[in-house]
Amino acid sequence: MKTLIVLYSYHHNNTEKVARVISGVLNAEIKKPSEVNLDEVGEYDLIGFGSGIYSDKHHPTLLELAERLPETSSQRAFIFTTSAITSESKIASDHNPIRDILLSKGFEIAGEYQCVGFNTNSFLKYFGGMNKNRPNAYDLDKAEAFARKLVL
Numbered sequence: 001m002k003t004l005i006v007l008y009s010y011h012h013n014n015t016e017k018v019a020r021v022i023s024g025v026l027n028a029e030i031k032k033p034s035e036v037n038l039d040e041v042g043e044y045d046l047i048g049f050g051s052g053i054y055s056d057k058h059h060p061t062l063l064e065l066a067e068r069l070p071e072t073s074s075q076r077a078f079i080f081t082t083s084a085i086t087s088e089s090k091i092a093s094d095h096n097p098i099r100d101i102l103l104s105k106g107f108e109i110a111g112e113y114q115c116v117g118f119n120t121n122s123f124l125k126y127f128g129g130m131n132k133n134r135p136n137a138y139d140l141d142k143a144e145a146f147a148r149k150l151v152l
């Protein structure tokens, strides 16, 4: 199963920690959106799209890349993020913008994962931030279990 992870993680590299665990399970390549060659994405059976949540969605570079992907009828995708807070309904709404694009391209959504990540956005930086040391071992174990379920 040839797997690619497209990752944009800049605030505290929180999502990169999750991506590395998933990549270890799936033996996936990790690329930034700017490194993805659109002529080659058809070679992958499974493509993961991960970033922090910024203003209620994935980073714009990931959304823009998803918009430019060729249509498919045989590829699966998974979606993962780190964010300030998480819940089942928040995962659904935070992932909505990229999920809609991927579904419109013909991808089957194989799974979705979100955990909290260290956040010093805006005024939080004056108080030491929130979710210090997250993702932690618990979050990364859950990410590993999530990745195992993606293996066909």
Ligand SMILES: Cc1cc2nc3c(=O)[nH]c(=O)nc-3n(C[C@H](O)[C@H](O)[C@H](O)COP(=O)(O)O)c2cc1C
Pocket: 008, 009, 010, 011, 012, 013, 014, 015, 016, 051, 052, 053, 054, 055, 056, 057, 082, 083, 084, 085, 116, 117, 118, 119, 120, 121
């Ligand atoms: C500019 C900015 C906007 C953010 N907006 C949200 C948001 O809308 N919802 C949320 O839950 N977290 C939000 N966060 C928190 C980040 O999603 C969280 O810290 C995430 O773990 C950052 O991932 P990264 O370190 O991989 O970039 C925001 C953080 C930044 C810096």
